[in-house]
Amino acid sequence: MEEMGKKCDCDQCQLKTLFFSHIGTDELSDICEIKREENFAPGEILINEGEPIREFIYLKEGLVKLSKRTKNSKEQILSFSKPFDFVSLLSVFSSDIYKYSVTALQPTTICMINLEVVKIFAQRNAMFAMDLMSRISEATDKIILDNLEIKRKNLKGRVAHLLIYFADNIFNNSEFELPVSRREIADYIGMTTENVIRALSEFRKDKIIKIYGKDIQVLDMQRLEIISELG
């Protein structure tokens, strides 16, 4: 049952310490008044490449993909992000427009704060600016390192890498529902859809995973890790 005159709840947000640990109570309640929350269903686009950046955005809940369109309109996927991995901050301080698109893969909630307001906060409160800097740096580092990692692997190694990522980092479970299509996997690892499917089929034949449509069950994590490492 929703309260009338509902009190602002930013002080209870799990993400508070990430971004606002150096923001005072008064200021936090200011932010709380200004912020807007928005929900997205899987497949919905949060941010479209090329749009002007007006808001500072972070993920409260859900899972998204960051992607970019090539000139011949193929999609390249940069990374998958969940809460605590940053999202909109890429480009936020280096460009006026988004260089990547962001699309929900699962029911997703974001929190938006007008960018000018955030900048004013950052200018007034240097510790807050430092926190932001760390977040940006961590998020981009992660993307760069992950892409390097994938670059040195072959087809099977790349697919294994992504399966392990979903199992260990996103779902914390060896059994999960793939939040992406085979084509999206291909767009992420830089191979074709057909060959992604072939890799998955071979894992199935080798009894490393079970596949029921989008549902994946990892049977032999150890072998998957060896493939990811050596592949």
Add this chain to the structure above:
Amino acid sequence: MEEMGKKCDCDQCQLKTLFFSHIGTDELSDICEIKREENFAPGEILINEGEPIREFIYLKEGLVKLSKRTKNSKEQILSFSKPFDFVSLLSVFSSDIYKYSVTALQPTTICMINLEVVKIFAQRNAMFAMDLMSRISEATDKIILDNLEIKRKNLKGRVAHLLIYFADNIFNNSEFELPVSRREIADYIGMTTENVIRALSEFRKDKIIKIYGKDIQVLDMQRLEIISELG
């Protein structure tokens, strides 16, 4: 002839506006006292992956490569950087140790400032912190975008891409001396040395470039761009 009791010259540094446009004259002269300059010959290592980050470092002059070693000790090259492209800032605010190595490719001068000092400045001066944030963001964005670009090209497209990069961004000349070995090109574009050589040889046979060892002369930039685009 060097002056005795040489005055501090940071106010004349070309890079002043990049990092220190929001630093007052007094503070700048403080920084100027603290900063250290260091020179490196081609091949010398500025930063070794895994070392603790103690200094804030930026390029004043020269050309460097950022690279990382894989477990089986192959080198992966992330990017090439010249002054104004940032260098040490990757990881500076997100980790205690360097995640990449930095090696000089040409005679290189860097400027170093103790990291704690920089952090104190950033905490006291939020505009300075914002400037840093923009720089970090730009530098990492560039790396991410460039790697995506390369990912979607084939062998010849990747080699063409790099040749154009050197001609247009580094040397501003269609004739230049390659600052890297064939193997380093391979480590950057993610192909083998042999195939890099084959691509270069074919460009030579097709009269797109001339090759004299490390000296490259681009004869037909237009065709090179087409190859880079379509490849």
Add this chain to the structure above:
DNA sequence: CGCGGCTTTGATGTTCATCAAGTAAAGTGG
């Protein structure tokens, strides 16, 4: 019910890695 998108498998061809071998260039120690 039919259309389009997603998935799967097979057949074929291209691209690229690997192996091998040789030349040139550059560093090393006597």
Add this chain to the structure above:
DNA sequence: CCACTTTACTTGATGAACATCAAAGCCGCG
């Protein structure tokens, strides 16, 4: 300074990995 070793560069031959093309089944949706 010269023999010696190592590293960089180059080309060819071969095979493996991957893309492309084709065809068919499946599912959701209008």
